Amino acid sequence: MDLSQLDLRLIGVWFNNMLAGAGLAPGIISLINWVVGALLLLIFALTLAIALIWIERKLAARLQDRLGPNRVGPYGLLQMVADVLKLLTKEDITPLEADRVTYNLAPALAVFQVMMAMAVIPFANGVIGADVNIGVLYLMAIGSVGAMAALMAGWSSNNKYALVGGFRVVAQLLSYEIPLVMAMLIPVLVAGTMRMNGLAEAQGGWFGLGWYVWTLPTAFLIFFIAALAEGERAPFDLLEAESEIVAGFNIEYSGMKFAWFYLAFFLNSWVLAAVGATIFLGGWQGPFVAQIPALGVIYFIAKTLLLFFIQAWVRATFPRLRIDQMMSFCWKVLVPMALLLFIAVAVTLKLGLPQPVQGVALLGLNLVILLATLALVSRAQKRSVGAGKRAFAPELPRL
Amino acid sequence: MAQQALFLIMAVFTLGMALGTVTSRNIFHSALFLVGSFAGVAVIYFLLEAEFVGVAQIIIYIGAIATLIIFAIMLSRSVTGQNGSPMNRQWAFAALGAALLFAALAWLFSRVDFGSTAQPVPEDAIALIGAGLVTEYVIPFEVASILLLVALVGAILIARERHS
Numbered sequence: 361m362d363l364s365q366l367d368l369r370l371i372g373v374w375f376n377n378m379l380a381g382a383g384l385a386p387g388i389i390s391l392i393n394w395v396v397g398a399l400l401l402l403i404f405a406l407t408l409a410i411a412l413i414w415i416e417r418k419l420a421a422r423l424q425d426r427l428g429p430n431r432v433g434p435y436g437l438l439q440m441v442a443d444v445l446k447l448l449t450k451e452d453i454t455p456l457e458a459d460r461v462t463y464n465l466a467p468a469l470a471v472f473q474v475m476m477a478m479a480v481i482p483f484a485n486g487v488i489g490a491d492v493n494i495g496v497l498y499l500m501a502i503g504s505v506g507a508m509a510a511l512m513a514g515w516s517s518n519n520k521y522a523l524v525g526g527f528r529v530v531a532q533l534l535s536y537e538i539p540l541v542m543a544m545l546i547p548v549l550v551a552g553t554m555r556m557n558g559l560a561e562a563q564g565g566w567f568g569l570g571w572y573v574w575t576l577p578t579a580f581l582i583f584f585i586a587a588l589a590e591g592e593r594a595p596f597d598l599l600e601a602e603s604e605i606v607a608g609f610n611i612e613y614s615g616m617k618f619a620w621f622y623l624a625f626f627l628n629s630w631v632l633a634a635v636g637a638t639i640f641l642g643g644w645q646g647p648f649v650a651q652i653p654a655l656g657v658i659y660f661i662a663k664t665l666l667l668f669f670i671q672a673w674v675r676a677t678f679p680r681l682r683i684d685q686m687m688s689f690c691w692k693v694l695v696p697m698a699l700l701l702f703i704a705v706a707v708t709l710k711l712g713l714p715q716p717v718q719g720v721a722l723l724g725l726n727l728v729i730l731l732a733t734l735a736l737v738s739r740a741q742k743r744s745v746g747a748g749k750r751a752f753a754p755e756l757p758r759l
Numbered sequence: 760m761a762q763q764a765l766f767l768i769m770a771v772f773t774l775g776m777a778l779g780t781v782t783s784r785n786i787f788h789s790a791l792f793l794v795g796s797f798a799g800v801a802v803i804y805f806l807l808e809a810e811f812v813g814v815a816q817i818i819i820y821i822g823a824i825a826t827l828i829i830f831a832i833m834l835s836r837s838v839t840g841q842n843g844s845p846m847n848r849q850w851a852f853a854a855l856g857a858a859l860l861f862a863a864l865a866w867l868f869s870r871v872d873f874g875s876t877a878q879p880v881p882e883d884a885i886a887l888i889g890a891g892l893v894t895e896y897v898i899p900f901e902v903a904s905i906l907l908l909v910a911l912v913g914a915i916l917i918a919r920e921r922h923s
Contacts, residue, residue, distance in 0.1 A: 387761065462791065493885050494810050501814045504822025508794065511829055515787060523833065530830055534823075554885065 450615035462516035467620035484656030525608030542698035560643025633667035773799030
């Protein structure tokens with residue numbers, strides 16, 4: 361058997377030929393293709409969410425010296441199935457004073473936003489929902505809808521904790537969107553395209569040396585930190601801080617509606633990991649992918665799960681930041697750093713250096729900016745500790 | 760044919776949402792209707808194959824402006840929302856003014872030649888827009904960015920803590 365025939369795109373070709381053979385009009389065929397593609401993504405997402413929740417729970421448990429789910433099925437693998445069944449049979453409670461339509465619309469909008477983002481994720485070369493030429497821009501646009509869902513949930517629940525959660529969502533998501541977008545635009549500058557598949561394609565090269573994470577490590581770091589905040593994950597999970605606002609914007613939601621927010625949360629983490637894997641870790645690129653295109657899916661899923669693993673690791677390890685710390689970190693560190701890096705990379709690309717020299721120059725630039733930022737932050741930290749008590753600073757015992 | 764049907768559906772949706780914005784008794788609902796109306800306009804841009812404008816519409820209008828409006832409402836009104844009537848005694852005059860404005864705009868649009876051609880939309884429109892912004896339209900682009908910068912600095916100046 362010819363291994364180059366192992367290509368997921370061929371399934372699409374076969375499917376199209378079959379439909380054309382049945383004598384359907386081209387318009388109907390593309391309609392069927394869209395519907396089937398959307399359904400496939402939906403099923404993939406729902407199955408993936410179950411796996412992600414299991415991974416996260418098991419991992420957090422092991423990192424905290426617990427066992428985690430271990431009763432239902434081998435290694436607790438069926439725990440999520442049991443949980444979903446439980447959530448499905450739970451009573452659906454709507455607060456009496458809630459704004460009904462908005463209240464019911466919010467969880468749907470949250471999942472809608474994540475599912476829409478999945479449309480531009482390339483799973484393998486050419487295996488992508490819609491390879492639009494504004495892929496990165498599209499992701500930004502869809503991402504900005506997420507804050508709306510949380511705001512709607514927070515307001516319509518008619519609960520002060522939910523409302524505070526909603527405020528925090530807007531403050532956090534809008535602020536961290538800026539470094540996230542700036543970091544995403546830097547690989548776009550280098551690759552010269554906003555197509556998601558084009559970005560993955562541009563990172564070919566000898567044994568993964570073409571990945572942008574090697575030449576643009578600072579951009580990747582900014583992206584990853586901002587993605588943690590965008591994904592509402594610890595140490596940036598202030599919008600669901602149990603000790604302060606009980607559960608945040610989704611406090612009044614129960615049963616399946618809560619499950620939708622839960623689903624949106626995990627899928628959002630995965631989508632951010634997938635975007636990071638596509639634009640910094642080479643997406644579906646890997647050894648022998650040119651000979652056996654189907655390997656791309658395995659590489660891609662492995663890379664996304666690696667990033668998801670690091671996200672879960674950080675979540676299980678770090679304590680939560682205060683809101684003022686989080687905001688000043690974004691505006692005083694990440695945004696200036698991302699802007700500086702963006703301008704520096706743009707200028708370097710204009711110099712027209714030959715390929716390997718350009719890569720080394722970009723790497724050097726990234727490291728200089730990273731080290732300079734670290735030096736500045738540590739100096740400012742020392743000064744602020746020396747300046748005495750801050751507005752919210754707790755009384756620390758003198759050692 | 761299918762495109763025409765989609766356009767009609769989206770036009771009715773957009774207008775319905777716009778109507779909801781001005782007639783809703785709850786100001787938060789008005790804001791949400793406005794978001795729906797913005798989304799409808801974005802879909803119409805997509806139907807016209809103006810992807811960049813459509814995405815920009817979502818980023819700027821839904822992601823920034825509508826969120827800001829909702830945030831302002833949430834901060835300034837009681838959580839339950841005040842269900843006051845959006846009408847006052849001058850509603851008839853306002854309606855007349857709006858109708859006159861609509862008539863004037865409709866007349867204007869029917870007169871102006873927008874120079875539309877039958878050419879297909881270029882394949883890589885986004886690259887053309889990007890190149891245009893830094894070559895032919897660089898001065899308006901820079902002027903707009905300076906305007907935004909001034910607004911940003913002004914906002915920071917107003918919001919700054921004063922130590923006195």
